[in-house]
Structures are given as structure tokens and as C-alpha cells.
Amino acid sequence: MSNQSQARVFDALGEPARRRILEVLAGGPQPVGAIAEHVPVGRSAVSRQLRVLSEAGLVQHTSRGTRNLYALAPDGFAPAQQWLVATWDHVLSEYARAVALRIEEESAK
Amino acid sequence: MSDLAPVRREVMVPGSPAIAFDVFTRQIGGWWPIPAISVFHNSTVAFVDDRIVEHSATGEETVWGTVTEWLPPHSLSFTWHPGKDESQASRITVTFAESDQGTLVTLIHDGWESFADPAVARDEYNNGWQIVLAGYVQLASAPDAGA
Structure with missing residues (x-):
């Protein structure tokens, strides 16, 4: 999982209209028009935000007959979680090393 | 999930x-x-x-x-x-x-997961994010997720 894809998830979540779209999609797959009824930014803006959410891996679209439906993507938040786990493991290993050094110093006194 | x-x-x-x-x-x-x-x-x-x-x-x-x-x-x-x-x-x-x-x-x-901005947290949005996430978990973990 690249840093870029993780950054995309966090960036995607940082915008209110996009969070609103996720909220609407939490109720089930929807076509653009139905989503736009709940998100007061206009249909073309909704399409643009859906593209950002798709690129971040949070949303996917499927065709059902002639209808294009958008839905939440399974495991969409996984990249963000993985990034946090790796980051904190790195931070805490540096921290543990510093504590061990401090204990060594104190016992050498 | x-x-x-x-x-x-x-x-x-x-x-x-x-x-x-x-x-x-x-x-x-x-x-x-x-x-x-x-x-x-x-x-x-x-x-x-x-x-x-x-x-x-x-x-x-x-x-x-x-x-x-x-x-x-x-x-x-x-x-x-x-x-x-x-x-x-x-x-x-x-x-x-x-x-x-x-x-x-x-x-x-x-x-x-919550990047909610208080400046845009209108009444309709109160607790909305929690609901989104609850819904997301439910939906994304369903067997036919994304179908």
C-alpha cells in the first residue's frame, strides 16, 4: 500500500461534501442523481467528489442495467489504518530505544 | 470489520x-x-x-x-x-x-477517522459522521458489499 493511496484517503475525508456523500451511501448504493438530492452542491460537483472518493478507494461504482450506481467500497478505510499502525510502531520503537538508553545511563551512575 | x-x-x-x-x-x-x-x-x-x-x-x-x-x-x-x-x-x-x-x-x-470540522457541523450533521461510519462498517462487511 503506497503512501500516496493512504494520503488520498485522509484527504478525501477532509471535505464536508465528500463526508456527506459517504453518509448517503451508507444507506446503500445510489445513482448520482439520488445522491445529489441529499448533498447541496449540485450534480456536477457531486460527480467530481465521487471521482475523488473513487480514486481514494472509498467508493466504487457498478452498472446495474443502464444505471450507474455508486457504493461504499469494502475495506476503504484499511489504507488509513495501516498507515497509522506503521507510523505508531515506528514512533514507539524509537521511544523504547530511548528509554532503554536512559535506564543504561542511570544504572551506570 | x-x-x-x-x-x-x-x-x-x-x-x-x-x-x-x-x-x-x-x-x-x-x-x-x-x-x-x-x-x-x-x-x-x-x-x-x-x-x-x-x-x-x-x-x-x-x-x-x-x-x-x-x-x-x-x-x-x-x-x-x-x-x-x-x-x-x-x-x-x-x-x-x-x-x-x-x-x-x-x-x-x-x-x-473523524475529520469533522466544527465550522460546518450543522444540526443535520451532528453525529452524522458516526452514523456514516456505523453504516460503512455494516455495509462494507456485508457478504454482497459493493455489489
Whole structure:
């Protein structure tokens, strides 16, 4: 999982209209028009935000007959979680090393 | 699906909780991996009063978070928003528990999925984000997810 894809998830979540779209999609797959009824930014803006959410891996679209439906993507938040786990493991290993050094110093006194 | 649970990491360190707490806070500038994880990269970080502040070599300053609970040597909690406005803060709690081998340090990063901005938190949006996430978990873990 690249840093870029993780950054995309966090960036995607940082915008209110996009969070609103996720909220609407939490109720089930929807076509653009139905989503736009709940998100007061206009249909073309909704399409643009859906593209950002798709690129971040949070949303996917499927065709059902002639209808294009958008839905939440399974495991969409996984990249963000993985990034946090790796980051904190790195931070805490540096921290543990510093504590061990401090204990060594104190016992050498 | 546990994707949206708080991130929880543990590490065992030698010595007492008092030392572990002191190294974590007063000595943070000595161990935090600034080149990899910071806003300015060429900088220092320190707990300054109740804030965690990064200072760049060129005199810039940015706040990573604010201490909300300070209970040495047992635990501390702080808000967390490096590189972001404090309205986009998540929360971190670190606990220090004495054990036979030293001190068990547990870090819990909560609310990281919530980038809710109070300025846009209209009534309709109150608790909305929690509902989104609950719905997301439910839907994404369903057998026909995304179908």
C-alpha cells in the first residue's frame, strides 16, 4: 500500500461534501442523481467528489442495467489504518530505544 | 470489520512508569523520528506547557496537539493534528503500567477517522459522521458489499 493511496484517503475525508456523500451511501448504493438530492452542491460537483472518493478507494461504482450506481467500497478505510499502525510502531520503537538508553545511563551512575 | 476501531499499539520498556513517562514527555525531542514524521522535517519537538510544539530550524512553529489530561506517571491524553487545523484533531491516550519486566506502554489513537470540522457541523450533521461510519462498517462487511 503506497503512501500516496493512504494520503488520498485522509484527504478525501477532509471535505464536508465528500463526508456527506459517504453518509448517503451508507444507506446503500445510489445513482448520482439520488445522491445529489441529499448533498447541496449540485450534480456536477457531486460527480467530481465521487471521482475523488473513487480514486481514494472509498467508493466504487457498478452498472446495474443502464444505471450507474455508486457504493461504499469494502475495506476503504484499511489504507488509513495501516498507515497509522506503521507510523505508531515506528514512533514507539524509537521511544523504547530511548528509554532503554536512559535506564543504561542511570544504572551506570 | 475492525477497520474503524481505535488504533492501539503497545510496547514494553525497561524501568519504572515514572521514567517511561518522563522520557515520553520531557525527552520527546530526543527520540521522536523528526525526519520521517513531522511537519518541517528539519526541526525539534517538545512539550511546551500544555501543547506539543514543533519548531523548525528557520523559526517556524506548529502545534501538533494539546494535552487534555496529565496524570504522571500513569497516563496522558492529548489532541492530535500535526499539519492540520485543531478543528481536525483526533485523540491520543498513552498509559504507562508497571509490570514484572518494566513498563507496558499503550498508545490508543482514537477519532482518527473523524475529520469533522466544527465550522460546518450543522444540526443535520451532528453525529452524522458516526452514523456514516456505523453504516460503512455494516455495509462494507456485508457478504454482497459493493455489489
